[in-house]
Amino acid sequence: MSFTRGFRGRGHTERNPGLPPGQYDVGSDWPVLTAEATPQLATSSWTFAVEGLVRRPVTWSWEEIHALPAASYAGAIHCVTTWSKFGVHFSGVSVDTLLAAAEPLESATYVVAWSHTGYTTNLPLADVTGDKAWVVWEYEGRPLEAGHGGPARLLVPHLYFWKSAKWVAGLRLLDHDEPGFWEVNGYHDRGDPWLEQRYQGD
Amino acid sequence: MGTSGPGPGPWQTARVEEVIEETRTAKSFRLRLATATPYLAGQYFVVRLTAPDGYTASRSYSVASAPEEPASSIEITVERLQDGEVSSYLHDVVVAGDRLELRGPIGGWFVWRGDTPALLVGGGSGVVPLMSMLRLARRLGRSELVRLVVSARRPGELYYAKELPGPETSVVYTRETPAEWPRLAGRLTEDDLRGAMLPQATAYVCGSSGFADHVTDLLDKLGFASDKIRVERFGPSA
Numbered sequence: 001m002s003f004t005r006g007f008r009g010r011g012h013t014e015r016n017p018g019l020p021p022g023q024y025d026v027g028s029d030w031p032v033l034t035a036e037a038t039p040q041l042a043t044s045s046w047t048f049a050v051e052g053l054v055r056r057p058v059t060w061s062w063e064e065i066h067a068l069p070a071a072s073y074a075g076a077i078h079c080v081t082t083w084s085k086f087g088v089h090f091s092g093v094s095v096d097t098l099l100a101a102a103e104p105l106e107s108a109t110y111v112v113a114w115s116h117t118g119y120t121t122n123l124p125l126a127d128v129t130g131d132k133a134w135v136v137w138e139y140e141g142r143p144l145e146a147g148h149g150g151p152a153r154l155l156v157p158h159l160y161f162w163k164s165a166k167w168v169a170g171l172r173l174l175d176h177d178e179p180g181f182w183e184v185n186g187y188h189d190r191g192d193p194w195l196e197q198r199y200q201g202d
Numbered sequence: 203m204g205t206s207g208p209g210p211g212p213w214q215t216a217r218v219e220e221v222i223e224e225t226r227t228a229k230s231f232r233l234r235l236a237t238a239t240p241y242l243a244g245q246y247f248v249v250r251l252t253a254p255d256g257y258t259a260s261r262s263y264s265v266a267s268a269p270e271e272p273a274s275s276i277e278i279t280v281e282r283l284q285d286g287e288v289s290s291y292l293h294d295v296v297v298a299g300d301r302l303e304l305r306g307p308i309g310g311w312f313v314w315r316g317d318t319p320a321l322l323v324g325g326g327s328g329v330v331p332l333m334s335m336l337r338l339a340r341r342l343g344r345s346e347l348v349r350l351v352v353s354a355r356r357p358g359e360l361y362y363a364k365e366l367p368g369p370e371t372s373v374v375y376t377r378e379t380p381a382e383w384p385r386l387a388g389r390l391t392e393d394d395l396r397g398a399m400l401p402q403a404t405a406y407v408c409g410s411s412g413f414a415d416h417v418t419d420l421l422d423k424l425g426f427a428s429d430k431i432r433v434e435r436f437g438p439s440a
């Protein structure tokens with residue numbers, strides 16, 4: 001390792017053990033990073049679908065998805081642009097609940113999450129099952145703002161945040177991996193912050 | 203919707219060839235790369251600083267220079283942020299001759315290859331990746347393909363102030379204008395963009411999140427299809 005002349009760094013003697021390598025604590029800010037224009041989606045016409053390798057493809061309306069058992073997440077989120085944010089609270093519904101309704105086939109191993117904007121991101125099925133992923137519409141007890149993916153976004157907090165698709169519209173179950181928007185644009189296929197899987201080849 | 207570009211190679215060490223003061227709070231760094239690295243206009247590199255105890259801090263910076271063949275040097279422009287751990291180091295400590303670790307290029311979406319009509323709209327430091335595109339257009343002799351609209355708070359805060367002006371660019375000042383400027387100080391409007399419309403153009407919008415939302419709203423009102431708008435938002439990147 002080569003050192004940078006005259007650089008000592010700041011405050012790292014009290015580094016938070018919850019901070020993955022190469023990340024810093026952004027504090028109370030919540031930066032917005034999006035590759036597209038922010039869409040204004042009406043909840044009256046909003047839908048969420050689970051399709052692909054399932055026994056029963058299901059589409060929920062805004063009211064129908066709210067009638068499912070509520071679930072929430074409290075913890076940290078990590079963005080590949082090196083900020084992490086601690087102590088956040090989201091609520092919505094567990095992806096486990098959604099998948100249970102659609103009954104995945106044995107052959108399903110990957111999912112592609114797609115958004116109402118056309119954004120896509122790919123995930124191993126194992127990364128969205130087992131109480132690790134949610135579709136959320138509330139942040140800190142209030143409706144999720146459009147800039148942060150509202151009315152609803154995917155939340156997969158153990159992976160870099162680009163996997164948590166904003167304006168999510170559904171999950172398609174596949175028997176193979178199909179790289180999404182950032183993944184074909186140079187970013188890592190899986191995106192584990194603890195392994196610093198930021199870019200292709202990491 | 204993806205358009206894959208060159209991906210990042212391994213970390214490499216670059217030598218600082220020149221430090222250029224762009225404004226009171228922005229400096230450009232010309233970096234000689236150890237390994238020639240092809241990149242596209244609009245892509246960025248990550249700079250990593252390492253302390254003697256092994257602590258590291260990394261931040262991403264857009265390239266301002268036009269891609270060259272071979273790309274043996276790049277120029278990045280860095281805004282000095284209040285309390286910015288990396289940006290203040292780069293501003294206050296780094297001089298020509300220093301060595302910096304970097305990796306790139308990154309980003310295959312917010313890129314322009316120099317052969318399609320492009321409307322470039324930048325706010326503040328958001329002009330940096332657009333400058334790479336403008337420089338590329340000029341070098342290729344394809345200035346007719348681009349229109350650049352830049353929003354700056356006041357004359358002293360305009361990046362690349364000597365080089366940027368030209369028939370394909372316009373500058374909008376939001377707080378204070380130069381003497382006898384034809385436009386009053388004020389936020390970017392539909393009229394400012396109307397004159398920059400090119401048929402079949404893709405829009406590249408770069409700036410703060412508020413700026414990006416404002417510009418995409420204006421483009422929407424002007425009838426710009428949302429799938430022809432590419433956005434790069436600058437969050438706080440201290």
